[in-house]
Amino acid sequence: MNKTLLVAKWEFLEKVKSKAFVISLFLTPLLLILFSVAPTLLITAEEDETKVIGILDFTNEYFDQIIPSIESIKLKNNIPAYITQNLFVRGLSKDSMIILADKKALDKKVEGYLLIENKDSLIISYRSKSVGSFKLISDLEKVVNDINIKKTLLSKNVDLSIVELIKNRIEINPVKIKQPGEEGDSEFLSTFFSSMIFILLLMTMVIYSGQMLVRSLLEEKSNRLIEILVSSCTPNELLFGKIMGLSLLGIAQILAWILIGIAAVGTTLVSYSSFENLPTILLYFLIGYLFYTSLFVGIGSIVSTEQEAQQITSYLSIILVLPVVFLLSAMQNPDSTFVNILSYIPFTLPTVMMIKANLLELSLLEHLVAISIMFISTLIVVFLSGKIFRIGILSYGKMPSLKELISWLKE
Numbered sequence: 001m002n003k004t005l006l007v008a009k010w011e012f013l014e015k016v017k018s019k020a021f022v023i024s025l026f027l028t029p030l031l032l033i034l035f036s037v038a039p040t041l042l043i044t045a046e047e048d049e050t051k052v053i054g055i056l057d058f059t060n061e062y063f064d065q066i067i068p069s070i071e072s073i074k075l076k077n078n079i080p081a082y083i084t085q086n087l088f089v090r091g092l093s094k095d096s097m098i099i100l101a102d103k104k105a106l107d108k109k110v111e112g113y114l115l116i117e118n119k120d121s122l123i124i125s126y127r128s129k130s131v132g133s134f135k136l137i138s139d140l141e142k143v144v145n146d147i148n149i150k151k152t153l154l155s156k157n158v159d160l161s162i163v164e165l166i167k168n169r170i171e172i173n174p175v176k177i178k179q180p181g182e183e184g185d186s187e188f189l190s191t192f193f194s195s196m197i198f199i200l201l202l203m204t205m206v207i208y209s210g211q212m213l214v215r216s217l218l219e220e221k222s223n224r225l226i227e228i229l230v231s232s233c234t235p236n237e238l239l240f241g242k243i244m245g246l247s248l249l250g251i252a253q254i255l256a257w258i259l260i261g262i263a264a265v266g267t268t269l270v271s272y273s274s275f276e277n278l279p280t281i282l283l284y285f286l287i288g289y290l291f292y293t294s295l296f297v298g299i300g301s302i303v304s305t306e307q308e309a310q311q312i313t314s315y316l317s318i319i320l321v322l323p324v325v326f327l328l329s330a331m332q333n334p335d336s337t338f339v340n341i342l343s344y345i346p347f348t349l350p351t352v353m354m355i356k357a358n359l360l361e362l363s364l365l366e367h368l369v370a371i372s373i374m375f376i377s378t379l380i381v382v383f384l385s386g387k388i389f390r391i392g393i394l395s396y397g398k399m400p401s402l403k404e405l406i407s408w409l410k411e
Contacts, residue, residue: 003233007241012248015212021249025256028204050080051136054113056087056101058094062116062147069143081139087113105129114140122148198281199351203320205253206292209246210316213293214300214309235390242297243290243382250289254282280357280367287374288350292320294378298385301392302405319347334359343370346377384409 015021053070057063063086073081087101087110104110105128112128124144126137153162220229229238258278296316303309330339334356342348343356353370356362391408 004237004241004244007229007233007238008244008248011216011242011245012252014216015209015245015249016252018212021212024204024208025253028201028208028257050075051082051111052085052109053082053140054085054087054101054104054110055116056097056113057116058088059116059118059122061151062144063088065147065150066114066143069147070140073139073143085110085113102127111136114144198285198354201257202285202288202350202354203317205250206289206296206320207313207317209249209289209293210296210300211309211313213242213246213296214303214313217300218303218305218309236386239297239382239386239389243294246293246297247290250286250293254285281354283371284350284353284357284374287371287378291346291350291374291378291381292316294381294385298381298388298392301385301389322348330355331359344373346374349374 055063055066057066067084070082070084071080075081087097087104089097089100092100098115101110101113101115105112108129112126115125115127117123126140219225233241296313299312299316300309303312329336330342330352333339339352339356343352349370387409388405
């Protein structure tokens, strides 16, 4: 046991003192927060500016009604979100007016313009230099649809008060029930952010630590240091020491990232609700990290060249990325049969349970079953990795075939 602890200490200190570890310790979470928050900040900044929207109405039926509706939309500081400009020029042909309007949009004299025409049926298009933001298009669609509904109903002699009633929409506010009589915040973006950032951190951490371990094993095999280590301790002591060392390294990374997260919560970048289920998420984070680390230790011991190391880590990285493919689907329907199946497969269980813990109020039994699956799976992986590691660390030359690996496992 003492030798295992010595190996763990040596492995931890060697990795934690490396420049690559120190850089990744701070750079990785900052980049993830930046990539998650920057788009939101850019969108918010855009929404704080009043935009000039042109109107080119060839039907002569919508312009007068569109102006007050569009200009009634306000920003957070209660200034108009849009002001309108009439692009209809008397005396010019239709094609000439469109060319002139296009030029104004290209020259950024207007953000874009609504082209309203009647070709057997009403056709409305928004023409601009860029496609236009989702919010802008959504606002324009709402204005035009409300006016069109109002015109249609009035033409059928429907009372104006009923028209106004129809235009009013009721918004549904989603609330997650946590305990009897207790309500929780269920903001989608906040939930998505907290789930996504921990999944990305797990992926980054496992890939980085796994690659570091495989290259370390490769270096030790290349300079025959591994033979000296094995002569001083058993392969199993070396295996468990490396797993313990990497686990301590992972815990150190997590603690540093939690401190960065707490600092971010103190700003407007990250809301406190994003980390509401932090203890549960961290639990699955740790058991997922331990499982994948054990996998990297066993499989990484069979490589003898840099090319083989890259190939092995690439395959394992693909397995890690796989749950991200189902992330959005799992968030939209976390209690579906497919997502429940993924929550019982060791390779996808940690990431899926991070999502489910954020979206659902899971019972203690569900958590115990998931943790038991990961615990048993990790023990199996450690056992199999130990068999591969015992022979693989002293194997040189080409990477063993599947048949050879099976024979190692049988020994």
